[in-house]
Amino acid sequence: MARVVVIGATGHIGTYLVPRLVRAGHDVVAVSRGAAQPYLPDNAWHRVERITLDRAAAEANGDFGRSIADLKGDIVIDNICFTPDSAQQLAEALIGKVRHFLHIGTIWTHGYSGVVPTPEDATKRPFGDYGVQKAAIEDYLLGLARRDGFPVTILHPGHIVGQGWSPLNPAGHFDNAAFQTIARGETLALPNFGMETVHHIHADDIAILLMQAMDNWSVSVGEAFHAVSPGAVTLRGYAEAMYRWFGKEPALSFHSWEDWKAMQTPENAAATWEHIARSPNASIEKGRRLLGYAPRYTSLAAVQESVSWLLGNGKLAV
Known part of the structure; x- marks a missing residue:
């Protein structure tokens, strides 16, 4: 050792x-x-x-x-x-x-x-x-x-992502209001067609x-x-999965970047742009082959554990 x-x-x-x-x-x-x-x-x-x-x-x-x-x-x-x-x-x-x-x-x-x-x-x-x-x-x-x-x-x-802090949410920023909107079954606005990816x-x-x-x-x-997890997720796919996790039917609206940006705080809009401009989707094949890397968590499983922690510790009110 x-x-x-x-x-x-x-x-x-x-x-x-x-x-x-x-x-x-x-x-x-x-x-x-x-x-x-x-x-x-x-x-x-x-x-x-x-x-x-x-x-x-x-x-x-x-x-x-x-x-x-x-x-x-x-x-x-x-x-x-x-x-x-x-x-x-x-x-x-x-x-x-x-x-x-x-x-x-x-x-x-x-x-x-x-x-x-x-x-x-x-x-x-x-x-x-x-x-x-x-x-x-x-x-x-x-x-x-x-x-x-x-x-x-x-x-x-x-x-x-992990227990103890807020994960990157389906709107591409870190404001827990997005998860609150989803949990209430209300409409979550996404930029473009929601097809950008996060990983x-x-x-x-x-x-x-x-x-x-x-x-x-x-x-x-x-x-x-x-x-990274075994697979990246699109904003749309991520959002729909979280609606269903909360027991709600997905309710999404889509807007051009400029229109969506005008609906957000400057801080949230800037954070989202940083993520979706890159739309990461990274391979883990090298790690699998050389190191035996096999992530225990999918992207969604990791986020859901984190959100469960937020709910259980009074950090996310829905």
């Missing part, structure tokens, strides 16, 4: 990953700002070494990479890296000091979907600051793997894929893998 350092340990992925690592017998060091607790309680956290470290402040001082290296992890998992400079500071400090480095990217590195399902090796033309920065990180880390043998594996999640992933399936990458080191190092 290994000493595993998890950066961003109490977030979406870490909530599920850290207990799995502990139960697998690993010595786990959980690094976070200390500002939040995991979304779900688990007795495994009592066997975890907790380190409080403000990444932004430590990077500004040039100390973050060294601080992580000083923890002497055999494996380092980075859930919260968003700029090439941040990736470089950490990777350079870990060269020659770790057996495996795992980085969480995003399917937004692809930009527009050209072919679907999109394989990992499709030509990438990202847009928007987040996708562009994450694609640059991927280029840097995989280049470091090729040139210097840095033992990196990259996972690219879709829209992360969810349960956070626990990401945790499982990370561990499969660790267990299959020889084929995962120097590679990137999509971490």
